[in-house]
Amino acid sequence: MNGLIFQDIHALAAGLRRKDFSALELVRAHIDRIRSCEDTISALITRTEELALSRAAAADARLAGGDAPLLCGIPFVLKDNICTEGIPTTCASRMLADYIPPYSATVYARLQAAGAVLLGKGNMDEFSMGSSTENSAFYPTRNPLDISRVPGGSSGGPAAAVAAYEVPFALGSDTGGSIRQPAAFCGLVGMKPTYGTVSRHGLVAFASSLDQIGPLTRTVQDNAAVLSCISAPDGRDATANRTFAAAKDLFSGDIRGISVGLLRFPGDAADPAIRAAVESVAAVLADRGAQVREVRLPALSDALPAYYILSSAEASANLARYDGVRYGARAEGAASPDELFCSTRSTYFGPEVRRRILLGTYALSAGHRDAFYLRAQSAARRIRAAFAEIFATCDCLLCPTTPTVAFPAGEKSDPVSMYRGDLFTVPASLAGIPALSLPCGTADGLPVAAQLMAAEGNDGLLYRLAAAIEEVRI
Numbered sequence: 001m002n003g004l005i006f007q008d009i010h011a012l013a014a015g016l017r018r019k020d021f022s023a024l025e026l027v028r029a030h031i032d033r034i035r036s037c038e039d040t041i042s043a044l045i046t047r048t049e050e051l052a053l054s055r056a057a058a059a060d061a062r063l064a065g066g067d068a069p070l071l072c073g074i075p076f077v078l079k080d081n082i083c084t085e086g087i088p089t090t091c092a093s094r095m096l097a098d099y100i101p102p103y104s105a106t107v108y109a110r111l112q113a114a115g116a117v118l119l120g121k122g123n124m125d126e127f128s129m130g131s132s133t134e135n136s137a138f139y140p141t142r143n144p145l146d147i148s149r150v151p152g153g154s155s156g157g158p159a160a161a162v163a164a165y166e167v168p169f170a171l172g173s174d175t176g177g178s179i180r181q182p183a184a185f186c187g188l189v190g191m192k193p194t195y196g197t198v199s200r201h202g203l204v205a206f207a208s209s210l211d212q213i214g215p216l217t218r219t220v221q222d223n224a225a226v227l228s229c230i231s232a233p234d235g236r237d238a239t240a241n242r243t244f245a246a247a248k249d250l251f252s253g254d255i256r257g258i259s260v261g262l263l264r265f266p267g268d269a270a271d272p273a274i275r276a277a278v279e280s281v282a283a284v285l286a287d288r289g290a291q292v293r294e295v296r297l298p299a300l301s302d303a304l305p306a307y308y309i310l311s312s313a314e315a316s317a318n319l320a321r322y323d324g325v326r327y328g329a330r331a332e333g334a335a336s337p338d339e340l341f342c343s344t345r346s347t348y349f350g351p352e353v354r355r356r357i358l359l360g361t362y363a364l365s366a367g368h369r370d371a372f373y374l375r376a377q378s379a380a381r382r383i384r385a386a387f388a389e390i391f392a393t394c395d396c397l398l399c400p401t402t403p404t405v406a407f408p409a410g411e412k413s414d415p416v417s418m419y420r421g422d423l424f425t426v427p428a429s430l431a432g433i434p435a436l437s438l439p440c441g442t443a444d445g446l447p448v449a450a451q452l453m454a455a456e457g458n459d460g461l462l463y464r465l466a467a468a469i470e471e472v473r474i
């Protein structure tokens with residue numbers, strides 16, 4: 001049964017239907033894998049073994065009935081900022097260490113309705129702030145491909161779980177790169193869909209105008225299948241107004257006539273090996289009939305500061321709810337409500353979360369708002385306009401996902417060097433457009449990734465191109 005863990009979702013779904021193995025056997029194989037890997041990788045904060053076994057039995061009954069959905073019986077992990085009724089949801093923060101949500105996120109409800117089986121909640125940077133999972137208040141996660149290195153972040157736990165074959169897919173959340181960058185560091189396919197494609201009801205908010213949930217998988221087709229399952233308009237999230245449905249012909253490999261812009265980034269600091277790998281992706285696309293040309297978008301030079309100002313400003317507002325009164329942890333012995341508020345927050349928020357709240361509060365404060373918040377907003381508007389202009393003449397953009405491969409744990413101790421690593425991922429977040437990261441080679445034995453971006457709503461096009469690239473790579 002051990003070979004089971006190495007199969008992708010589509011192969012597993014076929015095996016379940018042929019009765020080569022049962023959902024219970026499948027889930028047990030993954031539980032065994034989790035038991036043998038977790039001591040080294042620490043991808044998970046909470047494991048849900050017992051619940052998973054009972055769900056697997058239910059999945060078997062449904063499969064026996066004959067018309068089960070594709071994901072029925074397939075194990076998965078959720079990032080620990082996605083609410084799961086009755087199961088701890090900590091955001092890797094001491095503030096929410098004991099929080100058990102009384103309701104489930106829409107994405108979790110949809111996966112459960114499809115019969116997929118939750119095996120655990122993935123580690124992350126506290127409240128999704130970070131790029132290495134070293135900001136988890138509990139413990140760091142290791143990169144399964146080289147345990148001296150980080151898995152990326154903030155969805156590092158979900159990514160490491162998929163890369164270590166603990167589960168065939170996971171959901172992460174992406175505000176400025178938190179699905180794409182860990183996918184890049186762990187050799188996976190990671191998708192940040194168009195803003196509004198997936199409901200955030202039950203996702204603990206970081207920066208609401210940017211947050212999106214999306215899948216981490218080992219293949220392009222699996223990724224599209226998971227996105228199809230979780231995507232739908234939702235009355236509980238007024239921003240969720242789109243549906244993604246994976247059409248079969250997406251994976252034909254036919255990309256003739258699609259125009260691709262090889263994006264030369266202002267201030268591009270990507271390692272030469274990464275640049276070379278992305279160039280070879282461009283060559284593959286051209287070879288298969290896409291029209292490739294170089295493009296430049298000078299407006300992107302402001303993306304990184306604009307992202308850090310806007311996301312921190314929104315975070316400072318969203319995180320004001322953890323006040324020691326309504327929910328979350330509460331400090332002892334405060335003499336007044338003000339003192340309770342301050343001591344709760346300084347005791348239970350980690351240093352990066354406190355830094356972002358300070359940064360955001362400062363950027364919004366009287367006297368500094370014009371210089372920071374409003375300037376960042378106008379930079380974001382310019383970035384959106386620049387993308388709209390380029391997508392009038394070009395279907396898709398190609399660039400690296402990250403400037404480096406997975407870096408050694410502990411290497412980036414100052415925040416700004418960590419922030420710089422988000423250079424390539426934040427523009428798509430600011431513009432609300434879909435962006436997908438996929439492996440495109442290795443450097444020093446570690447995965448290198450390419451990022452594809454398209455106009456709002458063109459999520460399917462990214463899968464079409466990614467499938468063509470994946471075919472050649474394999």
Ligand code: GLN
Nearest residue numbers: 128130174175176177178
């Ligand atoms: N690394 C970025 C940050 O720290 C992105 C995080 C995210 O997408 N949640 O803000």
